[in-house]
Amino acid sequence: MTDATATSKATISKLIPVAAPLALLAVLAAFPLLGPGPNGIRLLFVTLVWVTTSVAWNLLGGFAGQVSFGFAVFYGLGAYSTAMSLNAGLDRPVSLLIGAAVAVTASLFIGLPTFRLRGPYFAIATIGVSEAVRVVMTNVAVTGGASGYRLSEHGNFNQLLHFYTALSVAVIAVAVSIFVRRSKFGLALVAIREDEDAASDLGVNPFRTKLLAHALAAALTGAAGGVYTGYAAFIYPQGVFGFDISVAILLMPIIGGVGTVWGPVVGALVYGFVHEELIASFPQLHLLLYGSLLILIILFEPGGVMGLLGKIVRFARSRSGRGAHS
Amino acid sequence: MTTVDVMNLFVSAVLLAGVYAAMSVGMTIIYGVMKIVNLAHAGFLMLGAYFVFELYTQFHVDPLIGALLAFPVFFSLGVGIHWLLIRRIPRSDQPTLTSLLLLFGLWLVLQNLGYLIWGNADRAILTPRTFSTLQIGPIIFPTIRLVVFGAAVASLLALEFVLHKTWFGRAVRALMQNSDAGRLVGVNVEGTARVAFGVGIAFAGTAGGLLAMMYSFTPDFGGSFLLRAFVIIVLGGLESFAGVAIGSLILALVETFSILAIPAGYQPAIAFSLLVLALVILPEGVAGLWNKRQRWT
Numbered sequence: 001m002t003d004a005t006a007t008s009k010a011t012i013s014k015l016i017p018v019a020a021p022l023a024l025l026a027v028l029a030a031f032p033l034l035g036p037g038p039n040g041i042r043l044l045f046v047t048l049v050w051v052t053t054s055v056a057w058n059l060l061g062g063f064a065g066q067v068s069f070g071f072a073v074f075y076g077l078g079a080y081s082t083a084m085s086l087n088a089g090l091d092r093p094v095s096l097l098i099g100a101a102v103a104v105t106a107s108l109f110i111g112l113p114t115f116r117l118r119g120p121y122f123a124i125a126t127i128g129v130s131e132a133v134r135v136v137m138t139n140v141a142v143t144g145g146a147s148g149y150r151l152s153e154h155g156n157f158n159q160l161l162h163f164y165t166a167l168s169v170a171v172i173a174v175a176v177s178i179f180v181r182r183s184k185f186g187l188a189l190v191a192i193r194e195d196e197d198a199a200s201d202l203g204v205n206p207f208r209t210k211l212l213a214h215a216l217a218a219a220l221t222g223a224a225g226g227v228y229t230g231y232a233a234f235i236y237p238q239g240v241f242g243f244d245i246s247v248a249i250l251l252m253p254i255i256g257g258v259g260t261v262w263g264p265v266v267g268a269l270v271y272g273f274v275h276e277e278l279i280a281s282f283p284q285l286h287l288l289l290y291g292s293l294l295i296l297i298i299l300f301e302p303g304g305v306m307g308l309l310g311k312i313v314r315f316a317r318s319r320s321g322r323g324a325h326s
Numbered sequence: 327m328t329t330v331d332v333m334n335l336f337v338s339a340v341l342l343a344g345v346y347a348a349m350s351v352g353m354t355i356i357y358g359v360m361k362i363v364n365l366a367h368a369g370f371l372m373l374g375a376y377f378v379f380e381l382y383t384q385f386h387v388d389p390l391i392g393a394l395l396a397f398p399v400f401f402s403l404g405v406g407i408h409w410l411l412i413r414r415i416p417r418s419d420q421p422t423l424t425s426l427l428l429l430f431g432l433w434l435v436l437q438n439l440g441y442l443i444w445g446n447a448d449r450a451i452l453t454p455r456t457f458s459t460l461q462i463g464p465i466i467f468p469t470i471r472l473v474v475f476g477a478a479v480a481s482l483l484a485l486e487f488v489l490h491k492t493w494f495g496r497a498v499r500a501l502m503q504n505s506d507a508g509r510l511v512g513v514n515v516e517g518t519a520r521v522a523f524g525v526g527i528a529f530a531g532t533a534g535g536l537l538a539m540m541y542s543f544t545p546d547f548g549g550s551f552l553l554r555a556f557v558i559i560v561l562g563g564l565e566s567f568a569g570v571a572i573g574s575l576i577l578a579l580v581e582t583f584s585i586l587a588i589p590a591g592y593q594p595a596i597a598f599s600l601l602v603l604a605l606v607i608l609p610e611g612v613a614g615l616w617n618k619r620q621r622w623t
Contacts, residue, residue: 067426069365113605120363120421121605124560125598127365128553132598139591193423243549247434254427284441291434298428299414 021174021262028167032160041163045231047272048166049224054252054268055173056220060213061250062258063186065193068214070110070126071221072245073133074103078222079229079240080143083151086230092165096226103222106133107214115210118196122210134241148236151229162231169227173220177261180216189213193259221249244287248275251290254297257306266305330464339575339582341471345536346574348478349551350558351485351567352529358502358565359522362412363421365429367555368548369436370527374400374534375543376444382451389451390477393535397481397528404527407432408520417515419505440545450542474536481532485525486567498522502565550597557601561608576600 028048032041053075060066082099086092110129114122138146180186188209191199196206229235248271256267278286301307349371356364377399378392387395411432415424453470460467489495497518500508509515537543537551557577562569577600584596 061423065423067423069430109602113602117605118420120357120426121560123421123426124363124556125601125605128556128598128601131549131553132595135592135595139589250427250430258423285438287434288438288442291431291438294427294431295411295435298424298431299411302424 025171029164032163038159041159043273043276045159045163045166046228047269048163048170049228050248050252050272051170051265051268052166052173052224052227053221053249054256054264054271055170055177056217056224057249058253058258058260058264059177059180059189059217059220060210062253062260062264063180063189063193064210064213065259066115066210066214067123067250068126068217069123069246069250070128070130071217071249072130072241072243073106073110074218074221075225075228075245075249076130076133076137076235076237076241077106078103078225079235080137080149080225081222082226083149083229083235084143086151086153092230095230096165096169096223099226099229100219100222103218103225104215107218108211111211111214115207115214130241130243130246134237137237137241144236146237148234148239151233151235153233162227165230166227169220169223173224174261174265176216176220177264180213181261185209185212190259247287247290251294253304254294255304257304258302260306263304263306270305333465335582336579337465337467338471339578341467341475342582343571343574343578344475344478344482345533345540346554346558346578347571348481348529348536349533350555350562350570350574351482352526352533353555354559354562354565354567354570355498355522355529356526357559359498360412360417360519361419361421362425362429364526364530365426365552366432366436367530368552369433369440370400370403370530371534371537371548371551372440372543372545373403373436374531375538375547376440376449376545377531378535378538379449379451379543382453389453389535389539390473393477393532393539396531396535400531401524401528403531404524405520407527408523412523413516413520437545437548444545446544446546448542448544451538453539456539470539474539477536478533481529482571485529489567494518494521553597553601557597557604560601561604 028044031044036044053071056074057068057071061068078099081102082095085095085098090098110125111122114125137143143149180189188199188204191202191204192206192209200206225240228240252267252271253264254267255270256265257263275286278289282289297304303310352370353364353367356362374393374396377396378389381387381392381395382389411428412425415428416422418425455470455473458469460469460472489499497508497513500511500513501515501518501522505515534548537547541547554577558570558573561573561576562571577597580600581593581596584593588596
């Protein structure tokens with residue numbers, strides 16, 4: 001093997017992490033031009049909303065190891081406050097920001113009492129919070145209670161506008177995730193996940209760090225809820241605060257691989273495309289399947305799809321490496 | 327509102343607290359010994375309810391005996407699940423991502439198996455006892471609540487006896503206080519954990535059966551009780567059995583008397599508000615308050 005091919009191989013393997021996401025982005029951006037029809041665009045739109053929430057959950061659950069079972073709260077609050085802002089006549093980006101801001105406020109409400117303490121308090125609180133918020137929203141009169149809230153949109157419905165909004169928000173989420181992974185803040189999160197005592201000995205403030213990660217994740221999830229509302233134009237408490245939303249948001253990064261940048265994206269793509277089929281063929285069984293999947297992944301491949309891919313690549317390399325030597 | 331009304335509410339709160347204690351104690355045992363938050367607790371409550379229901383409708387077994395029978399059955403189920411799933415995850419002094427997600431997955435599986443088997447229709451166990459009442463002076467006791475309260479208290483007393491008078495109980499208490507020290511003095515950690523998990527699930531099953539005598543249920547039954555159980559063990563300081571009793575009483579009193587001020591629609595939000603309040607004011611639970619006082623004196 002000559003030096004030249006070795007260097008080019010090295011540059012290629014360095015380029016892949018940069019080129020592959022850009023290629024994926026180009027394909028996604030050009031997707032509507034390929035003529036997939038309104039239903040294809042809708043499916044991809046929903047998947048992009050899931051990508052955003054999945055990447056957001058991973059910021060806190062994957063990097064910092066803080067499991068939340070209540071991300072539907074941020075999704076739902078984002079959805080409702082975006083809808084109300086749009087109805088009040090604000091334009092779309094401002095409304096999405098308001099949705100994100102409301103979600104951040106909610107995240108502080110959960111995080112301030114629970115992150116101060118060691119132990120399972122945070123995970124426990126998140127189980128209750130989405131149920132409590134759903135109950136309150138079902139009874140609040142301003143938003144129509146259980147009968148839901150309607151978005152009265154002016155002008156024509158433009159599916160592509162919603163598609164590109166979802167794509168931009170998903171790109172922002174992934175960019176935030178990449179940035180966090182490479183920053184000192186991300187290192188602090190991983191340190192907290194591995195050993196909170198050691199992290200605080202090294203000068204990391206676990207409380208503030210977790211709170212910030214939670215707020216960041218909440219903002220992205222709230223914006224995702226807002227993007228969804230803009231498209232759906234009708235929301236109701238059971239739909240956006242539902243338990244299955246929380247389940248979906250935590251399941252996707254686990255399918256793909258928690259604690260990695262691309263795992264949650266892969267997980268969301270898999271989930272987005274499989275879920276529709278699954279819910280059509282097994283309307284009763286899909287949560288049973290998701291539960292079993294969760295157990296199997298945790299027991300046998302905690303790294304998810306990314307972990308599995310890594311193992312396959314390593315296996316293939318060791319095989320070819322052995323071949324070269326013999 | 328008269329004094330009699332207040333007395334009636336107070337009595338019903340105390341009766342409710344007994345059931346709440348039986349419902350939460352299983353979670354406390356499992357958390358104390360293994361530092362695992364049993365998120366599947368709700369699933370076992372639900373299975374307990376349907377177990378008693380099926381025994382009653384198919385074989386006309388009295389629900390009270392059914393709840394008693396649930397204990398050994400759910401104990402075996404718990405030991406089986408420990409063998410199949412729980413022992414495979416790494417042990418830790420803190421609830422890990424792995425254990426939380428595993429038990430959450432188990433909850434989803436149990437709940438949806440329930441939907442698969444029994445559908446989503448509301449079920450209830452109606453016996454001649456269900457609507458009868460017992461009047462002592464001006465205070466009215468619903469018979470079923472008295473019976474359920476008695477059964478719950480009896481099971482808690484039995485647990486208290488086992489924890490303080492048997493070697494298994496001593497091992498459990500040793501592991502709850504300090505698992506490393508427990509191992510040093512020769513406690514079989516794996517074996518104790520297995521039995522403790524079994525006992526925790528057995529209490530969940532029995533409590534589910536007892537609750538089923540008072541409330542109607544669907545496969546989603548345990549969910550609201552799961553949050554209540556959390557509130558109770560957080561109020562109780564996570565690892566204390568006396569704390570569970572006090573936590574149950576606090577929650578039952580707050581829930582019962584809040585009906586006077588807060589519309590029934592908001593009821594499920596009360597447990598959560600109490601949880602947040604407990605975390606802010608009493609992060610170590612009522613037992614923590616007790617310890618602090620002891621430290622001061």
